[in-house]
Amino acid sequence: MIDLLNALVVLSNYVLIPALAYGSQLALGALGVTLIYGILRFSNFAHGDTMAFGAMVTILVTWLFQGWGISLGPLPTALLAIPFGIAATAALLLTTDQLVYRFYRQQKAAPVILVIVSMGVMFVMNGLVRFIIGPNDQRFSDGERFIISAREFKKITGLSEGLAFKTTQGITIVTAVIVVIALFWFLNRTRTGKSMRAFSDNEDLALLSGINPDRVVMVTWLIVAGLAATGGALYGLDKSFKPFIYLQLLLPIFAAAVVGGLGNPLGAIAGGFVIAFSEVLITYPLKKVLGYLLPDRFEPDTLVQLLSTDYKFAVSFTILIIVLLFRPTGLFKGKSV
Amino acid sequence: MTINYKNIGLFFLVACLILGTGFVQSWNTALFILNMGLVSAIMALGVNLQWGFAGLFNVGIMGFVALGGLAAVLISMPPTTEAWAAGGLQVLLGLILGAATVTGAILVQTRTAAGRTRNLTTIAILIGGFFIFRAVFDGGVAAVEAIDAAGTGYLGGLNFGGANYKDWGFMTLISWPVGGLLAAGVAWLIGKTALGLRSDYLAIATLGISEIIIAVMKNEDWLSRGVKNVIGLPRPVPYEIELQESAGFIERTSSLGLDPVTSSSIVVKLGYAGLFSIVLVIVLILAQLALASPWGRMMRAIRDNEDAAEAMGKNVTARHLQIFILGSAICGVAGAMMTTLDSQLTPASYQPLRFTFLVWVMVIVGGSGNNFGSVLGGFLIFFLWVQVEPMGAILIQILTSGMAEDNGLRLHLLESVAHMRLLTMGLILILVLRFAPKGLIPEK
Numbered sequence: 001m002i003d004l005l006n007a008l009v010v011l012s013n014y015v016l017i018p019a020l021a022y023g024s025q026l027a028l029g030a031l032g033v034t035l036i037y038g039i040l041r042f043s044n045f046a047h048g049d050t051m052a053f054g055a056m057v058t059i060l061v062t063w064l065f066q067g068w069g070i071s072l073g074p075l076p077t078a079l080l081a082i083p084f085g086i087a088a089t090a091a092l093l094l095t096t097d098q099l100v101y102r103f104y105r106q107q108k109a110a111p112v113i114l115v116i117v118s119m120g121v122m123f124v125m126n127g128l129v130r131f132i133i134g135p136n137d138q139r140f141s142d143g144e145r146f147i148i149s150a151r152e153f154k155k156i157t158g159l160s161e162g163l164a165f166k167t168t169q170g171i172t173i174v175t176a177v178i179v180v181i182a183l184f185w186f187l188n189r190t191r192t193g194k195s196m197r198a199f200s201d202n203e204d205l206a207l208l209s210g211i212n213p214d215r216v217v218m219v220t221w222l223i224v225a226g227l228a229a230t231g232g233a234l235y236g237l238d239k240s241f242k243p244f245i246y247l248q249l250l251l252p253i254f255a256a257a258v259v260g261g262l263g264n265p266l267g268a269i270a271g272g273f274v275i276a277f278s279e280v281l282i283t284y285p286l287k288k289v290l291g292y293l294l295p296d297r298f299e300p301d302t303l304v305q306l307l308s309t310d311y312k313f314a315v316s317f318t319i320l321i322i323v324l325l326f327r328p329t330g331l332f333k334g335k336s337v
Numbered sequence: 338m339t340i341n342y343k344n345i346g347l348f349f350l351v352a353c354l355i356l357g358t359g360f361v362q363s364w365n366t367a368l369f370i371l372n373m374g375l376v377s378a379i380m381a382l383g384v385n386l387q388w389g390f391a392g393l394f395n396v397g398i399m400g401f402v403a404l405g406g407l408a409a410v411l412i413s414m415p416p417t418t419e420a421w422a423a424g425g426l427q428v429l430l431g432l433i434l435g436a437a438t439v440t441g442a443i444l445v446q447t448r449t450a451a452g453r454t455r456n457l458t459t460i461a462i463l464i465g466g467f468f469i470f471r472a473v474f475d476g477g478v479a480a481v482e483a484i485d486a487a488g489t490g491y492l493g494g495l496n497f498g499g500a501n502y503k504d505w506g507f508m509t510l511i512s513w514p515v516g517g518l519l520a521a522g523v524a525w526l527i528g529k530t531a532l533g534l535r536s537d538y539l540a541i542a543t544l545g546i547s548e549i550i551i552a553v554m555k556n557e558d559w560l561s562r563g564v565k566n567v568i569g570l571p572r573p574v575p576y577e578i579e580l581q582e583s584a585g586f587i588e589r590t591s592s593l594g595l596d597p598v599t600s601s602s603i604v605v606k607l608g609y610a611g612l613f614s615i616v617l618v619i620v621l622i623l624a625q626l627a628l629a630s631p632w633g634r635m636m637r638a639i640r641d642n643e644d645a646a647e648a649m650g651k652n653v654t655a656r657h658l659q660i661f662i663l664g665s666a667i668c669g670v671a672g673a674m675m676t677t678l679d680s681q682l683t684p685a686s687y688q689p690l691r692f693t694f695l696v697w698v699m700v701i702v703g704g705s706g707n708n709f710g711s712v713l714g715g716f717l718i719f720f721l722w723v724q725v726e727p728m729g730a731i732l733i734q735i736l737t738s739g740m741a742e743d744n745g746l747r748l749h750l751l752e753s754v755a756h757m758r759l760l761t762m763g764l765i766l767i768l769v770l771r772f773a774p775k776g777l778i779p780e781k
Contacts, residue, residue: 043537100767112394112536116701117770119694123763126690130756247689251548254541262537306467310556317545324534324542 007292009161019280021169024176027272028231030256038200038263039220042114049125052246054229055236058085074144090225168238255316261330368606375613378715381699383667389706392640399692400547405516405672412512414494415502424480431474438466481559520669554684568681574608577601704776729757
């Protein structure tokens with residue numbers, strides 16, 4: 001019995017909790033990708049760098065607050081700064097839309113042209129972020145490091161394995177839940193949200209019934225800014241902020257959105273967790289867990305790590321390919337252009 | 338045939354830019370831009386084949402370029418005999434077992450009747466095969482990597498020149514077509530699985546594959562030393578030091594009144610430029626012939642309307658696979674050439690912005706669908722990629738000249754000037770797409 005508990009604690013400590021936090025971050029990113037796909041009808045390659053931009057503004061404002069001596073006590077100051085990150089990202093995205101994307105929308109350009117345009121936007125945003133904050137690692141978390149540390153956990157429960165729950169992980173999960181609930185409430189209950197869904201389902205019909213497309217597009221960018229800046233800042237807070245990491249995040253985010261079904265918000269969340277859990281589980285050495293679960297005789301003498309951690313891309317990619325081959329529209333029904 | 342003065346003028350302009358670099362900065366920089374411009378032009382031709390001819394959206398170019406680089410190591414470096422003795426065969430056996438597992442699973446999926454039995458058998462083969470593969474393969478890898486980990490620790494290549502392998506520089510030339518073949522093989526595998534996907538999905542799939550290829554090269558130390566890098570690849574051209582020691586060379590340079598050290602490195606770079614130009618001309622001629630042939634017309638017909646082409650009896654999937662392999666192979670050749678030029682393979686230096694998206698900028702700016710456009714784009718964009726940094730530095734010097742020497746903002750701006758090149762490339766791409774969507778040299 002104790003062995004079983006210990007195994008569960010090890011698994012939670014190294015797999016479940018990190019994957020839950022990572023999955024929340026991916027879900028926030030994938031929601032942004034999927035909304036853009038649903039409303040504006042293209043895969044936005046600049047999304048990773050949009051997240052980096054939001055995170056960067058959050059970091060700069062956090063430093064400013066820290067300089068002024070403002071803090072949230074045990075919580076990281078960055079939480080106060082996230083609204084500023086969202087506002088700056090919203091300004092950036094709306095400007096980009098006016099200057100760049102609007103032209104192609106009016107031309108009714110093919111989606112693939114918009115994808116190439118978003119490559120250009122990606123270059124600009126990536127350069128902008130590196131230009132302002134530099135290409136290096138930035139740390140900006142403060143406050144209490146742990147909600148519960150491994151040592152405290154051992155003392156309370158008397159188990160031989162510890163369970164560490166970082167504040168940033170807790171905040172990530174809680175924030176993601178709040179954001180997702182707010183988003184679904186907005187999409188399902190408000191007039192604007194309903195018009196967005198109508199626009200996504202059938203553009204012509206939505207236009208006929210008098211929905212203002214410019215307004216729908218603007219609201220979409222605002223929501224995407226909120227999701228991207230929050231997701232980016234939480235990722236930076238939980239791991240660390242490095243501009244090029246966000247470019248690499250593009251792949252698991254796309255994978256999450258596609259696996260869930262592009263254009264389907266519920267699918268994006270499910271996809272985020274599917275990708276996160278498989279990535280963490282497959283690249284984690286299971287030796288310790290199996291050591292507790294199996295009788296001594298069968299205890300494995302290798303690490304039982306299915307793949308080295310550097311192959312985590314391969315995991316998201318393999319899931320992506322399998323889903324695309326067997327269920328081309330994703331786990332939840334997505335759309336195809 | 339009418340002479341297109343605008344296009345000739347554009348090429349003349351780029352030539353002037355590179356020559357200008359030679360006069361203003363140094364001939365070493367100018368020749369560096371020329372050589373990398375040649376390589377970039379070949380990559381752009383490969384991408385143009387896929388995008389411009391056939392409308393395939395491949396953002397995995399980095400992976401194929403890296404595979405070419407891998408081929409350069411596998412062909413031109415000497416084999417590590419101790420490592421082969423210690424575990425080389427075991428590694429190969431492991432790989433064969435792995436391949437057999439996958440093939441077995443695919444055979445079961447395709448050759449037997451659908452149902453629960455088929456799925457269970459497939460899963461059993463995959464899981465059982467994976468553990469057998471890891472058991473055999475891991476042992477071999479450990480044995481190979483244990484051999485002189487600081488110096489070799491990998492299986493090495495196929496250069497049988499022994500201790501004098503550096504004299505066998507021609508092996509690197511062989512590695513160029515091999516790089517193309519390697520990239521083509523991987524492209525076939527990818528194309529078989531991913532080409533049925535829609536454009537957006539294909540883009541995401543290729544993006545993922547290129548990251549996986551880089552991950553493999555960073556991780557599998559037995560193959561190409563991973564992030565420990567392989568340095569000192571043999572060269573198809575003489576070494577600077579040999580030239581400086583040769584009496585004839587010193588005599589000739591001094592008779593021209595040149596410094597032997599500088600001129601030796603220029604001669605070496607010119608040697609590379611000659612070799613690269615030959616490859617570029619061959620690829621360009623082939624691409625032009627292909628474009629004008631019935632095959633090229635069919636490709637463009639498929640690009641413009643897949644359904645109509647299919648209705649006319651064209652096998653769209655097979656043609657897509659064909660051109661995907663061809664374009665990727667060209668990128669592989671260019672990758673092997675680039676690694677030869679650097680004389681080293683550093684997997685960590687492969688970044689998608691530099692090796693995938695920059696090539697796309699070259700194709701779009703040059704003019705997709707036009708081979709000469711791609712060549713022009715390759716040279717022009719690489720020139721800018723190198724020169725934006727010094728130009729940006731001068732610009733910021735002028736803009737901030739009113740500020741104090743130690744002004745924080747001024748110092749920050751000067752420090753960040755290196756990142757302006759990304760910004761500039763993005764702006765160029767966006768502006769070209771908006772105001773000249775067909776590129777500098779449009780498709781006819």
